[in-house]
Amino acid sequence: MQPASTGHSSVARPSLVWFREDLRMDDHPALSAAAHAGPVCAVYILETGGDLGRPLGGALKWWLHHSLMRLKADLADHGISLILQQGDPRKLIPALAKDLGATSVHWNRRYYAWSRPVDAGIKAELTGLGLEVGSHKAQVLTEPWEVKTGAGGAFKVFTPFFRAAQPMCDTWAELAASVPPLTGHNAPDIHSDSLEDWNLLPKSPDWSGGLAETWQPGEAGAQKRLTHFIENALLGYGEGRNIPSKPATSCLSPHLHFGEISIRRVWNNARAAMRASPALSHDGQIFLSELGWREFSIQLIYHYEDFPQESWKEAFRSFPWKNDPSAQRAWQSGQTGYPIVDAGMRQLWKTGWMHNRVRMIVASFLVKHLLEDWRVGEAWFWDTLVDADVANNAAGWQWVAGCGADASPYFRIFNPMSQGEKFDPEGHYVRAWVPELAKLPNKYLHRPFECPTETLRLAGVHLGRTYPLPIVNHEKGRKRALDALASLKQHSSGDLV
Ligand SMILES: Cc1cc2nc3c(=O)[nH]c(=O)nc-3n(C[C@H](O)[C@H](O)[C@H](O)COP(=O)(O)OP(=O)(O)OC[C@H]3O[C@@H](n4cnc5c(N)ncnc54)[C@H](O)[C@@H]3O)c2cc1C
Structure with missing residues (x-):
């Protein structure tokens, strides 16, 4: 031509x-x-x-x-x-x-x-x-059609998937290469829009201040994150990755979503660090398996095209979700009365990111305690996450809801108080994001509604005024969810667990 x-x-x-x-x-x-x-x-x-x-x-x-x-x-x-x-x-x-x-x-x-x-x-x-x-x-280490079960089909469960995929990831990652010398081609007659005309930035209001403080989009920012993570946080990642107040994870998710760093580089650099220091092998393997979850999610949307918008387990498709706008608003704005849930939702709003442990807690709260459709939460995450990703987001939500391919059992309901006490025992995370509770003693920080009146007064907390009362009672919410899900089980063809 x-x-x-x-x-x-x-x-x-x-x-x-x-x-x-x-x-x-x-x-x-x-x-x-x-x-x-x-x-x-x-x-x-x-x-x-x-x-x-x-x-x-x-x-x-x-x-x-x-x-x-x-x-x-x-x-x-x-x-x-x-x-x-x-x-x-x-x-x-x-x-x-x-x-x-x-x-x-x-x-x-x-x-x-x-x-x-x-x-x-x-x-x-x-x-x-x-x-x-x-x-x-x-975009991947393994093409969705490359990792196959013995029978030649797609894996539905992560562990065997990753057992088969990991050697292939190693082989492919070795091929990571720098781009050869480039020569540009001058094309002055070709129309190009101006980036500003695309109006991608929020204007009135401009809510992006917290994002700009937190992130450096682009390739240089991505490489910096990877190096920082490997040098400072890979050792101890296995334990640290569950503590939301610690900068113990890579925060590479938006960079990986936009492909600002290649998945081969991430894998290879982690592998090289593991080879250089055998002390990293345990934590490094856990990190590689998290990258494996990303591969697994991508192959799910490839093989099951409805996965991003439809419950994978059929039994869930007729579930009578509540669709209560006021409950949804309380959840979105971090006003549920459960401090770990509210901290997560506020971190998301301010920074465009939420810690994985807390994603699981807030998602479980929405779907199980509030009986809201997982797609309501998925849509909110889609709008607010800087790493919002069709595959990982749907896989995360379906996992928590219990309707996904390799999902958490439907009867597993995270207890927001005990999760908070276990993973934020000193309350650093909740105090950072829910400052109105900062002066509560650790004993009541994750359950302010059980705190004696005098202790609340001394901490300057007035429940229902400075911080909400729980929008649903934990035990009642839990029982309501279990009953609803159990009735679902009775009417299903047995694909629930
Ligand atoms: C309800 C819910 C929704 C989620 N939505 C998204 C989403 O839209 N986009 C997204 O990238 N991740 C999503 N995740 C997965 C996970 O929470 C994030 O990938 C992780 O918190 C990103 O932080 P990080 O980069 O510091 O992770 P690290 O712990 O440093 O992990 C390294 C990389 O591995 C991948 N990864 C880690 N955990 C998972 C996982 N469970 N599933 C798939 N890939 C994973 C990510 O690419 C991540 O950047 C969701 C999880 C849940 C429970």
Whole structure:
């Protein structure tokens, strides 16, 4: 194909890289392949249209804006300008390839039910036009179709999945590579939107202050997090990862979601640290298995296309969820009267992230104590998490609700008081996020409604005024959930546990 608008036949024709959830330059198979072929052009498309996936939540939009700004600057350092366009990639990618006179188009694969036919259609069209098309493995260590049961099917349970996947992860991760020297392709006639025009940042009100204080979106921020984690927190991760007041986890989830760091780098660097220091082998293995849960979630949405929006266990699909807007609001705003739940929900609102242990507690509270549909919680997380991820979010919620593939048993109901006392015994986490309770003694911090009146008075706590009374009594809520779930069991075909 000849270039349409550029028309410079003496200049080497470029390869186009379509950036999606891989906003980095290091270990980027699509960028490497394009660089091997010649000069490189880069595009990011803000995909809009009914069948082009779920609209981004507010926190994801904030992150995307900053991440694209970083990527644009990083690519510019190599002479490559990042073209920004908004719309339907089925139209935009072939048109752009034509206008650039590109010889090939490369992207890294995604695994959503909606994106696979889109990619396949674009690939067929470009191939028909005589272009080379490369879709590359980058987002995962194991393709969803690579890890198979003895019978050749997909795994439904994590432990055997990961036993089979881990050696494959090791082999693939070894191949992590830096991108070869790059040559940019000048394309002055090609239209590019301005990032500001996409209005990704919140304006009135601008609620993003806490996000900006907490995060550094972009590849440099991601690499810094990984190095810091391996040097300071990998040792002790197995225990520390359950203590929400400790900076004991990697906080890589938004960086991994946006592909600002390659999963191969994360795996490889952890492995290298484990090889260098045998003392890390126990904690390192636990960290690798968490990365394994990410692989497992991706293969679930690949094999079960309804998984992101439908209870995996059929028995749950007719469950009579309550749908009580005032209970939902109390949960969202951290006003349930259960300090560990409220602390988590406020951490989420302020920083766009919540500790994994607390995600499990708040999710269990919503689904079991309040009998709200897990999708209500999933949607709130989708809007507020900087790491909101179709696969991990649905898998996390379905696990807690008990309706997922490899789920927590339906009768497991987290006790918010004892969870708080076990994982936040000194109350550092609750005091940081629920400051109105800060002066309560540890004994009552996780159960202020049991605190003697005089102790409450001395701590400046007035229940029902400065801090809410519980919106549901724990024992009653627990029994109500067990009864509802038990009746579900009676009417199910036995796929509950
Ligand atoms: C209800 C619920 C909703 C969740 N929603 C999301 C979500 O939208 N996006 C998201 O990335 N994670 C989600 N998780 C999983 C987990 O809570 C986060 O991945 C983790 O807290 C991120 O912090 P980290 O990067 O410090 O994790 P680390 O402990 O440092 O783990 C390293 C990486 O492993 C992966 N990982 C860790 N735990 C899990 C897990 N249980 N499932 C899948 N991958 C995991 C993540 O990519 C994470 O960044 C959810 C969990 C629950 C219970």
